Amino acid sequence: MTVRIFVPIDSSALAVGAEAVARAIANEASMRGADVAIIRNGSRGMVWLEPLVEVETPEGRVGYGRVSARDVPALFEAGFLQGGEHAARVGKVDDLDWMHAQQRLTFARCGVIDPLSLSHYRAHGGYEGLTRALAMTSSAVVEEVVASGLRGRGGAGFPTGIKWRTVAAAQSDRKYIVCNADEGDSGTFADRMLMEGDPFTLIEGMTIAGIATGATKGFVYIRSEYPHAFRTMRRAIEIARAGGWLGADVAGSGCAFDMEARLGAGAYICGEETSLLESLEGRRGQVRAKPPLPAIHGLFGKPTAINNVLSLASVPWIMAHGAPAYAAFGMGRSRGTQPFQIAGNVKRGGLVELAFGVTIRQLVEDFGGGTASGRKLRAVQVGGPLGAYFPDALLDTPLDYEAMLAVKGMLGHGGLVAFDDSVDLAKQARFAMQFCAIESCGKCTPCRIGSTRGVEVIDKIIAGVAPEQNTTLLHDLCETMTDGSLCALGGLTPMPVLSALTHFPQDFERPAGARHAAE
């Protein structure tokens, strides 16, 4: 009987040698005359175990972690085709604590199936959401998404269904669905993993969005730093079209919806929705003033629903299982699940999908296993480069939109970056300003000039030059940026800076060199 072996094709797995592993397994199998089928799946999100090879056995899929091409002959010797014992064996993957403790709705299929196989997709519940949506009126679909409580996963947390209502109500000869796959935040990779591991979920979500709002054309705008995700999305779109799931008559429903994948060109600001629309239209990615809202006056001036990858990819589950089932997860006004991303200085980095309300500490310490360096954990930055740095005392804060705001932070796209005690928060604050200066679209002065001034002022503080006056100046500068910026790049850069100043003042008090020498 053919043994099915899964070797991930997710770019994280490729980044640590999965391609060579797949080749070595194919070679070894043919040398031994073993009957195997190698399936290239996405990642399970246990990135620390990549390349994670899985062998299908009668008891379930057995995993072998951190496999290198050199290990392959020994794995065959150990009888891994029957799930045999070996140092790399981690056991049945579905039973691992890391997987077991999660609530995988959006990522249920990711890492399980061949990302480009429509038959795998359908066998695992794919297109059930769309099928149900097609049997409903478009306004009922919108109301289902409203009732689920789904809020935008791109950072701002705006209710997705409400946005769709506006687009649905707008009168126009043409409307668009735009998927924001610019994922520029450090510490985040969920959009990428989903596009590489289960792209049809995003296609299905966008198709449902199109049917709900009356939009017939979709674009996925993918950052150019993600060449693999771009290729996978492009192929998946072709496959869906060939399968009749995209085009003039979606699944024989008479509804039209088609889409294209587009590549960004290396600009963080193009993740901001109006800048992204400018970029799609072929212009400089400069932020537009709102109003008008993109929902009314969006791409090419037409009503446009612009949503993050995860917002759109949550919709098929919601439509298949119903709004109440989704809304049953979560806390307060944050309903459903969030794919959290654990990154930075942790032993076990990866993606964990859980209901809102899990704490920072549970993710970084329980799932993440503490620091990779073995040193003391000192700070966790939540929500990307515009998010706050939290000290140990705040790590028990639950991750939900409102709870994060209450501690002067934000959830952003759900990324957590851990730092050990070698971190210098004054340097991190400086980097936040520098990043803003590099990525500013240049439209408003507080952001464009303020960020450069911010770097200079922090340099002075670090150097011990008139630290008190300069710290006051830095606070003033942050206030100007917060109040006077057109978008959240300039407006939120003060967040990491002020969190560093508030929670780690000692890092600003003495020059870094002197502090480390004294410790």
Add this chain to the structure above:
Amino acid sequence: MTMQGQELSDSFDEGRAVRIIAGLAHLEGAMLPILHALQEAFGCIDPRVVPLLADALNVSRAEVHGVISFYHDFRDAPAGRHVLKICRAESCQSMGVEHLVERLRMAHRLEPGQTSGNGALTIENVYCLGQCALSPAALLDDEPIGRLDETRLDALVLELTGARA
């Protein structure tokens, strides 16, 4: 997508540029797809494409120029035969990427934004590659590299530049 590492034609070919532009001009918002295709074909955005693009897309030359200069991806001169993009963002900082950059400087005399003397390798900064659970991360041409360390970096530079560390 920039396909560094593949063969670059060093001479600009206007006929070919015109054909590339004509082949994509029908797209909605054709500017970026065309610029990516031109860079893939010629290794950079030659200034001679500006009037061609302006004509094809019915916009001013100033606007075309503005777009090209806005995006970090578009180069005005070809890169080295290989491009190593090193992630300098927070997650990779937390895992010591700055030491690797220092290593490039001290041991290999390579600096982000520069190309090795023999034109073999360009080093660039990038801010997050979505490989933050494998920091420090890099992208060599289009291939991701995770858990980059000094040994691996030295070997890569040696292999790609043919130089001794």
